[in-house]
Amino acid sequence: MTTTRQRPEPVLHRWVRPLMGALATVGAIDTASISLERWGVISKLSCPGGGGGCDKVLTSPWGTVAGLPLSLFGFFAYGALVLLCLLPLIPAVQQWLANRAAAASSGLGARRSGRNPDLFWQLGFFISLAMAIFSLVLIWLMLFKIQAICAFCFLSAGLSISLLIFHYLGRDWPDLGQLIFRSVIGLLLVGLGSLSWAAAVDKPAILLEKGAPPVVVSVSNPAKEALAEFLNQSGAVMYSAYWCPHCHEQKELFGKDAAAKLNIVECAVDGKNSQAALCESKKIDGFPSWEINGKLDSGVKRLNQLADLSGFQGPRSF
Template identity: 50%
Template sequence: MGSSRLISRRRQDQGSKWARITMAILSTVGVIDTGSITLNRWGWIGSLSCPGGLDGCEKVLNSPWGTLVDSNGLELPLSFAGLIAYFAILVMSISPILPVISEKKLDLSRRTWWGLFYLSCGMSVFSLVLLWLMFFKIEAFCFFCVLSSLISFSLLFLSLFGGGWDDMGKLIFRGVLISLAVLLGGLIWSSAVDPKSENQITTGPGMPPIVTTKSTPAKIDFARYLTSQGIVQYSAYWCPHCHEQKEMFGREAAAELRIVECASDGKNNQHELCVRKGIEGFPSWEINGQISSGVKSLEQLSELTGYNYRE
């Protein structure tokens, strides 16, 4: 009698209860992490404090790979997909151990363990793709992105060793299939989004490289203000510092700036105007009739122009 009760209790959950609780805690951190990024991208909260440097986080999160959907006024950052994934893991982690659920706990436990494994496996493989993009394509460091990757790997580890699996061969086979599918899809997506392929088509002799970072609403408003005040950026298509200045604003905001091409062989250049203005270095800003050369941070431009710029 005692033995049958013990077996019955064990069968309530094929895996570890503590593994589920740990996964729930980690997924909650993931929800906070990706949720903060998403709300920041939507302009609902201010700038984030990013350990390791805010510039790196902004460069990564505002890169072409930081946006999942951007059309017809709808913008879904990639972090939004992570938010949904972490929330799904949180729900699957705690649902079988909730006291309000009393019926079919065994069936629910088995289904949720498979769901936890599938999702954490896919997230871990996709995280590897994102880490590769961050270090080798974008060449920047984002603490929030690394944190999300570590959480994904930890969730996969817990699902593997806490799930109480009976057939490891079946588990490995399905894991390999999911990994290959996510890896292939991730590489195709990253290649399609890569701005370098677009550069080969839309750039040519005398044209500057394409700005790849994505603008926040605050940066777009700032750029529009600068243009409305008659503030001009003097640039040269071959100048790397000029491109760096545009990347600070992002693609959409840079398009709002008034930029004068000074190189004599640049497309649509105004070389003679630049000579009359006495432009000697690039980029140069003309603010209230005064020329100021060198790359300016957005905070510096804010002080020089009297604009209250805040992210």
């Protein structure tokens, strides 16, 4: 009687779930921190590398979805991966998975359960695939459209791609052809959806009415709103033109609610509520231009700069 020696389980297979759970936890902390900072719950995060790149990326039109920080959706995705990676380590769940595997090994069970009974792994694979593809689109936007570097965004992209790689390598797939087919379908669906979303956001100048400025979509926080109120009350004026992309960029730095509190003068002759004569009398030759304490200064200003110029003494967790 001959006995066959069972091939030992690869080390990666034994430790891949805790490893992925740890990576997903780091991603959840990263995205949660960004979301809380956007809402003003925690103080401003220090972006590695400096230069204000993180703030520029996170307050860009692509930094929000439906008025919520994009990082919040990343937090939900990482949170789901934490559960999918760590729940199977619980003995009761392990037993349930073993029962499914046993059922799948029988003819009837195989027809009912499919060839891949580990639902946790399959769901984790598809989530990490979608996150990795979407992250690559975001990196492209960051480098070529926003033209700024955000270390937190690179961290999230690296984590999502690593999670996808571990999902590929962390188990023996019974049908590689099916795996490749699913990956290609996922790439096409998520890739096309992500690019369509990016293109739609890249056209903020779709005007609700002729001469109206683009809608501000980024999220404000209490500090930004306090600064906007102070600027308004102190007589500060922002001279703008509805067609000016830099004016829209300035408003996005404040966010939707805070920008609504600013005293903005429309200088375009064909703009809504135009005050072109006032702008001409002020000799406004660039947009946006700020008039603070009787002095004119043109160009997009970081919120800390505006706070310094105006003498704002409130919170600066912009």
